[in-house]
Amino acid sequence: MIIAEQKPLKEIIRNLEGHKKILVAGCRSCVAICLAGGEKEVGIVAESLKLYSDMHGRIWEVDEITVERQCEKEWVKEIKKIVLGKDAILSMACGVGAQVMQETYPDIRVVPGLNTSNMGAPEEQGVWREKCAGCGDCVLHLTGGICPIARCSKSLLNGPCGGSQNGRCEVNPETTPCAWDQIYHSLKKLGKLELMEEIIPPKNWITSHSGGPRRIVKQEAILTSEEKAVKGGME
Amino acid sequence: MKAGSNLEKVLEAGHFAVTAEIGPPKSANPEVVRHHARMLKGYADAFNLTDNQTAIVRLSSLASAVICLQEGVEPVMQMTCRDKNRIALQSDLLGASALGIKNVLCLTGDHQTFGNEKGAKNVYDIDSIQELLIFRKMRDEKRICGGEELEEAPKVFLGAAENPFADPFEFRVIRLAKKVNAGADFIQTQAIYDMERFEKWMEGVRERGLDKRVHILAGVIPLKSVGAARYMKNKVSGMIVPDSIIDRMKRAKDPKAEGVKICIEQIEYLKTVKGVHGVHIMAIAWEEIVPEIVRQAGLYPRPTV
Numbered sequence: 001m002i003i004a005e006q007k008p009l010k011e012i013i014r015n016l017e018g019h020k021k022i023l024v025a026g027c028r029s030c031v032a033i034c035l036a037g038g039e040k041e042v043g044i045v046a047e048s049l050k051l052y053s054d055m056h057g058r059i060w061e062v063d064e065i066t067v068e069r070q071c072e073k074e075w076v077k078e079i080k081k082i083v084l085g086k087d088a089i090l091s092m093a094c095g096v097g098a099q100v101m102q103e104t105y106p107d108i109r110v111v112p113g114l115n116t117s118n119m120g121a122p123e124e125q126g127v128w129r130e131k132c133a134g135c136g137d138c139v140l141h142l143t144g145g146i147c148p149i150a151r152c153s154k155s156l157l158n159g160p161c162g163g164s165q166n167g168r169c170e171v172n173p174e175t176t177p178c179a180w181d182q183i184y185h186s187l188k189k190l191g192k193l194e195l196m197e198e199i200i201p202p203k204n205w206i207t208s209h210s211g212g213p214r215r216i217v218k219q220e221a222i223l224t225s226e227e228k229a230v231k232g233g234m235e
Numbered sequence: 236m237k238a239g240s241n242l243e244k245v246l247e248a249g250h251f252a253v254t255a256e257i258g259p260p261k262s263a264n265p266e267v268v269r270h271h272a273r274m275l276k277g278y279a280d281a282f283n284l285t286d287n288q289t290a291i292v293r294l295s296s297l298a299s300a301v302i303c304l305q306e307g308v309e310p311v312m313q314m315t316c317r318d319k320n321r322i323a324l325q326s327d328l329l330g331a332s333a334l335g336i337k338n339v340l341c342l343t344g345d346h347q348t349f350g351n352e353k354g355a356k357n358v359y360d361i362d363s364i365q366e367l368l369i370f371r372k373m374r375d376e377k378r379i380c381g382g383e384e385l386e387e388a389p390k391v392f393l394g395a396a397e398n399p400f401a402d403p404f405e406f407r408v409i410r411l412a413k414k415v416n417a418g419a420d421f422i423q424t425q426a427i428y429d430m431e432r433f434e435k436w437m438e439g440v441r442e443r444g445l446d447k448r449v450h451i452l453a454g455v456i457p458l459k460s461v462g463a464a465r466y467m468k469n470k471v472s473g474m475i476v477p478d479s480i481i482d483r484m485k486r487a488k489d490p491k492a493e494g495v496k497i498c499i500e501q502i503e504y505l506k507t508v509k510g511v512h513g514v515h516i517m518a519i520a521w522e523e524i525v526p527e528i529v530r531q532a533g534l535y536p537r538p539t540v
Binding site for chain 2: 153154155156157158159160161162163164165166167170171173178180181184185196197199200201202203205
C-alpha cells in the first residue's frame with residue numbers, strides 16, 4: 001500500500017492562506033490504514049483548522065468528508081455536491097488521490113495535506129517500511145523475496161556493499177537492516193544461495209521512472225465508444 | 236598485458252606491489268595533488284586518486300589523475316557509481332584512457348548522506364560489479380554497455396575494492412569471486428587490523444583459487460592517534476579495529492611513531508600471507524608518512540619494469 005504522513009499543521013495552514021471555504025477530504029484506503037488521512041485524521045485536522053480559524057477572526061469555513069478512494073474519479077465525483085462552492089480542498093489522500101481530485105474539480109484549488117512517502121507495508125503497529133520502488137522489472141525471484149532496489153540504500157544488485165555490518169545498513173544502522181544481509185539469509189533458508197553467485201547485469205531502468213511517466217494499457221479492458229456512451233448515461 | 240601500466244607490469248612480474256592513496260583537496264587548488272605526487276614519486280608503483288571520498292565534494296579524480304601524470308606519477312583513477320550513470324562513467328573512462336590513465340578502480344561509492352551534500356540525488360544506476368563488467372566489455376570487446384562498437388577501446392587495468400570485514404562474512408569471498416568474474420584484474424582491500432579475520436578470508440580466497448586469478452593488494456592505514464583508532468573502530472562501518480591495537484596506541488609515548496610501527500609490522504606480516512600480492516597504503520590526510528613506511532618496510536626502491 002501507499003505510505004504517507006501528515007504535513008506539519010503549520011505548513012498546511014500556510015498553504016491554505018488566501019482561501020475561505022475549505023473542504024478537508026480524506027481517503028479510506030491506504031492512507032487510512034497508515035493513520036495519515038482516514039476519517040479520524042480528517043476529523044482532527046478539520047477541528048484544528050476550525051480552532052485556528054476561530055482564533056484568527058473566523059477566516060475559514062471548514063467542512064470535512066472522507067471518500068472511499070481518492071485515486072478513482074468515480075468515488076471522487078460522488079462528493080460533487082459538497083465540493084461545489086468551496087475554494088480549496090485540503091486533500092488528505094496520497095499524491096495520486098490529490099491529483100485525481102484536482103483533475104475532477106479543475107476550478108478548485110487542491111492543497112496536499114500529506115507527504116506521500118513510499119510503497120510499503122506495516123512492520124508492526126505504528127511502523128511502516130518501504131518494500132517496493134515500482135521499478136517495473138521485478139527481481140524478487142533472484143533475491144529471496146526481498147527487493148534490493150527499494151530496500152538497499154544504494155539499490156545494489158550484486159550483494160552488500162562494504163558497509164554492511166551486523167546485519168545493519170551503514171546509512172541508518174539503528175532503523176535499517178541491510179537488505180543484502182536479509183537476502184543472504186533468505187536464500188540460505190530457501191536453499192538457493194547459489195543465486196548470490198550469479199552476476200546480475202546492469203538493470204534496464206527504462207521500465208522505471210527513467211523511461212518517463214509510465215502508463216499501462218490493458219486493451220481488453222478498454223470500453224468501446226458505445227460502451228462509454230452507455231456508461232456515461234448511467235452516471 | 237591489458238593496459239601496460241606500471242602497476243600491471245610490477246604485478247605480472249611477480250613483485251610485491253605497493254600502491255598508495257592521494258586525497259584530492261576540497262578546492263580547485265592543483266598544488267595539493269602536485270605536491271603529494273612530487274613527494275611520493277618513486278615510493279609506490281601507482282597512486283589512487285579518490286573520487287569524492289566519503290561523498291565529500293573534492294577536486295575530481297580524473298583531474299587529479301591528470302595532474303599526477305603531469306608529474307610523472309602513475310595514477311589509479313577511482314570511479315564511483317554514486318554520482319554518475321553508465322553514460323557518464325563510460326564517457327569518463329574513454330576520456331581517462333585518452334589522457335593516458337591506465338589504471339581504474341571501480342567502486343560503488345559511499346552513500347551521499349555521509350558527505351557534505353546530504354540532500355543530493357544519488358545515481359547508483361549500476362553497482363561496482365556491473366561497472367567492472369561494462370569496463371571490461373569496453374576494453375576487451377570494444378563495445379559499450381548498450382552494445383555499440385567503439386572505434387578505439389580504452390586501455391585500462393581494472394581494479395576493485397573488497398572488504399573482508401563487512402557482513403555477512405560468509406558472502407565476502409563470493410563477492411570477491413563475482414568481482415573477479417566481472418573483470419577485476421586487481422583488488423585493493425579495506426584496511427586490515429584484524430589479521431585473524433583477514434587470514435580466514437584469504438583461506439576462502441585460496442580455496443576458490445581466486446588468488447591465482449586476481450592480484451590482491453592488502454589495505455593498511457597508518458594510525459596517527461588513539462582517537463583515530465577509536466574513530467575507525469566505532470564510526471567507520473565495515474571496519475574492525477581490535478582492542479589490542481587501541482591499547483597499544485593508548486600506551487604509546489609517541490602515538491605517531493607507534494602508528495608507523497604497527498603499520499610496518501602489518502606489512503611485514505602481510506608479505507608472508509599466501510596470495511597477497513602487495514599492499515595498498517591509505518595514509519588519509521597523512522601522505523607525508525608514506526615514504527618512511529615504504530622504506531622501513533623494506534619496499535624501497537620500487538622495481539623498474
